[in-house]
Amino acid sequence: xxxxxxxxxxxxxxxxxxxxxxxxxxxxxxxxxxxxxxxxxxxxxxxxxxxxxxxxxxxxxxxxxxxxxxxxxxxxxxxxxxxxxxxxxxxxxxxxxxxxxxxxxxxxxxxxxxxxxxxxxxxxxxxxxxxxxxxxxxxxxxxxxxxxxxxxxxxxxxxxxxxxxxxxxxxxxxxxxxxxxxxxxxxxxxxxxxxxxxxxxxxxxxxxxxxxxxxxxxxxxxxxxxxxxxxxxxxxxxxxxxxxxxxxxxxxxxxxxxxxxxxxxxxxxxxxxxxxxxxxxxxxxxxxxxxxxxxxxxxxxxxxxxxxxxxxxxxxxxxxxxxxxxxxxxxxxxxxxxxxxxxxxxxxxxxxxxxxxxxxxxxxxxxxxxxxxxxxxxxxxxxxxxxxxxxxxxxxxxxxxxxxxxxxxxxxxxxxxxxxxxxxxxxxxxxxxxxxxxxxxxxxxxxxxxxxxx
Numbered sequence: 006x007x008x009x010x011x012x013x014x015x016x017x018x019x020x021x022x023x024x025x026x027x028x029x030x031x032x033x034x035x036x037x038x039x040x041x042x043x044x045x046x047x048x049x050x051x052x053x054x055x056x057x058x059x060x061x062x063x064x065x066x067x068x069x070x071x072x073x074x075x076x077x078x079x080x081x082x083x084x085x086x087x088x089x090x091x092x093x094x095x096x097x098x099x100x101x102x103x104x105x106x107x108x109x110x111x112x113x114x115x116x117x118x119x120x121x122x123x124x125x126x127x128x129x130x131x132x133x134x135x136x137x138x139x140x141x142x143x144x145x146x147x148x149x150x151x152x153x154x155x156x157x158x159x160x161x162x163x164x165x166x167x168x169x170x171x172x173x174x175x176x177x178x179x180x181x182x183x184x185x186x187x188x189x190x191x192x193x194x195x196x197x198x199x200x201x202x203x204x205x206x207x208x209x210x211x212x213x214x215x216x217x218x219x220x221x222x223x224x225x226x227x228x229x230x231x232x233x234x235x236x237x238x239x240x241x242x243x244x245x246x247x248x249x250x251x252x253x254x255x256x257x258x259x260x261x262x263x264x265x266x267x268x269x270x271x272x273x274x275x276x277x278x279x280x281x282x283x284x285x286x287x288x289x290x291x292x293x294x295x296x297x298x299x300x301x302x303x304x305x306x307x308x309x310x311x312x313x314x315x316x317x318x319x320x321x322x323x324x325x326x327x328x329x330x331x332x333x334x335x336x337x338x339x340x341x342x343x344x345x346x347x348x349x350x351x352x353x354x355x356x357x358x359x360x361x362x363x364x365x366x367x368x369x370x371x372x373x374x375x376x377x378x379x380x381x382x383x384x385x386x387x388x389x390x391x392x393x394x395x396x397x398x399x400x401x402x403x404x405x406x407x408x409x410x411x412x413x414x415x416x417x418x419x420x421x422x423x424x425x426x427x428x429x430x431x432x433x434x435x436x437x438x439x440x441x442x443x444x445x446x447x448x449x450x451x452x453x454x455x456x457x458x459x
Contacts, residue, residue, distance in 0.1 A: 045431030046356070047394035049300040051342075052152070052426075053293070053359040054125070054310045055335070056176060057118070057317035058387070060365035060380050063327055064092050065388035066109045066409045075367050075408045077380075078324040086399040094332040097340035098390075103399040104343050104352070106391045106457055110403030110412035111360065113419055116382040118315065119143060119183055121362035122176065126151045126185035126308075128423030128450055144182040147441050148189030152423055153197040153306035155448055157188070159436045160305075166267055169197030170299050171308040173204060173292045178314045190441045197308070204273055204291035270302040271295070283341040290338040297345055300355055305430060311335060317361055320372050323379035343392065352393045356429045358422060360389035367408040386412050389422070394429050395458050402456045420451030428453045 060077075062068055067081035067090060081090040084102035091099055091107075098105070115121040115131065119142050123131040129149040131142055150158065153169020162168055176183035188195035202209055273281070273295065284290035289311045296309045311317070311334070319326050339359070346352040364387025365380035372379070386405045392398060404414045427449050428434070436448040 045429065046354075047426075047429040048354040049304060050152075050306050050356045050358065050394075050426045050430060051296055051300060052126075052306065052308045053339075053357065054308055055317045055359065055361040056122070056310050056312055057315040057319070058121070058361040058363040058365060058382060059317045059331070060319065060323060060327070061109070061386065061388040061405070062365070062367060062380075062409045063323065064095065064332070065107050065390065066405055067092055068407060068409055071367075071408050074369050077369060079328075089399070089401055092332065094328055095336045097336045101340060101343050104347060104392050105398050106396050106400050106402060107388060108391060108402045108417060108454065108457070109386070109388045109405055109409075110414060110416045111364075111387050111389050111418070111422075112412060112416040113363070113384050116363065116384050117142075118318070118362065118382075119181065121382075121384060122183045123148065123185035125360065125362040125419045125422075127155075127189075128152070128418070128420035131184060142184060143180075144184045144186060146190060146192075148184050148187070149440070149446075150188045150191045150195065150438070151185050151197070152426060153308065154188030154191055154195040155438070156306055156427070156430060156432065157195045157197075158191050158438065159432055159448060160430075164303075166303045167198045168195075168304070169306040169308070170200065170304050171197050171310070172200035172295060173288055174201055174310065174313060175199050176310065176314045181314075183314060191438070197306070200295075203288045204295045205286055205288050209271075209273060266302040267299075267304075270298040270304075273298075280341075280345075283337075283344070285334055285337040285341075287334055289334050290341070293338040293342050297342060300351070306426075318382075319365065320370075320379040320381060321375050322377045323365070323369075325377070339390075346393065354394060356394035356396065356426060357392045358389065358426065359391075360422070361387065363387055364409075367410045383410075386410060386416070391454075391457055397457065397459060400456075400459075402454070417454055418451055421454050422451070424449045424451035425454045425457065 062071075062075070063077055063079050067079065068076055069081045069090075070076075080093045082093045082096065082099055083090050084099040086102045089102055089107070091102070113121070113124050115124050120131045123129070123142075127149045131148075151169075153171070157168035160168070171186065176186060187197065269275075273291070276294065276298075281291065281294060284294040289309075292309045292311075296307045299307050311331070317331065342357070343352070346355055346357075363382055363384035366383045368380075369378050370381055371377070386409060403412060403417070405411060406413050424434075427436075432449065434447070434449045437445050438448055440446055
């Protein structure tokens with residue numbers, strides 16, 4: 006249940022899972038990094054990914070004076086900050102707007118889900134396969150590493166706590182696996198850990214991170230020493246890329262088995278029922294609660310995805326889906342998270358980023374063969390929420406035109422979002438990685454969004 010990207014658990018530490026074998030066969034490249042760190046603003050970053058792309062007009066950038074075919078079905082309501090209005094179906098967020106900054110001019114060039122997700126989670130454009138189309142662009146070990154994987158590379162940990170955890174599902178649909186979810190060319194050892202299970206499920210357990218009753222710490226260390234000896238014995242095997250990648254996964258597995266903090270974070274039964282109910286007894290609400298617990302355990306980057314790959318992809322029934330499910334769950338979960346982090350003081354050292362991979366078209370449309378209207382993909386302008394770690398709440402950054410189609414003030418890219426969170430975590434702006442073509446790349450490839458802190 007609780008596994009790294011390529012499956013390992015306590016009962017299979019000496020075996021390679023089928024997915025692990027496939028991944029390990031890919032080449033690993035020598036990468037260089039400048040590990041000199043800047044002064045961190047934050048200990049952790051929580052990325053709340055609204056996969057599929059929510060409508061900016063129907064959430065954070067309403068246009069009440071626009072024509073009905075643009076405005077849509079929802080009204081705008083005032084927030085606790087004079088002059089800021091948001092969608093009527095986000096009342097809890099409205100009452101806590103003094104903690105949040107809205108950035109209304111996020112923008113990039115990709116209107117395809119897979120390409121846009123890679124951009125959102127890595128801050129990098131997605132190169133197409135030779136001779137292929139954007140529809141072919143699925144996850145690859147040639148991808149640029151996502152934010153958590155890159156952090157693990159430039160600021161590796163030795164305490165058994167993973168640099169990144171993604172929950173509650175990996176973004177896969179049929180034969181397509183969304184790029185931007187793992188370490189790409191950095192190799193499997195830097196992959197974030199993935200939780201493919203619903204934290205709201207009564208069967209949610211932590212046994213995959215718990216030693217069996219007959220396995221003492223001493224015995225575990227002894228088995229690890231035996232395994233290391235076996236790996237060293239066979240020089241041919243130890244020099245193979247498959248074996249090296251699997252050995253890296255073994256290192257991660259042993260580290261997590263000896264990390265009590267991580268195991269405790271998954272003990273959702275330690276939370277009071279009242280607390281769990283405040284977050285919402287649904288997959289997304291409980292994922293936010295688990296995210297808070299992982300941050301408390303010291304995980305520096307946590308990604309909580311609201312739904313599967315196209316949950317917010319509202320080509321059909323945009324307003325029904327938003328009103329009845331998506332916005333109430335988002336509103337409730339974010340309110341509980343904000344209350345807990347602000348009351349505990351953790352908001353001062355935790356940055357929160359809430360965004361999709363893009364937004365939705367200003368014009369309402371009906372797909373061929375359908376009767377219920379919605380909105381299509383739109384990356385030219387969309388909105389995000391930011392809070393914590395020195396971000397000044399109660400402000401709106403950026404302005405779009407009268408129909409929320411294009412920015413009329415400066416736009417900000419996913420690369421700028423990545424640079425902002427790297428800066429918050431103390432990653433040096435001079436940090437470098439070498440890509441598969443042996444070209445040097447600055448890890449921080451955008452500009453810190455300074456108005457967030459103004």
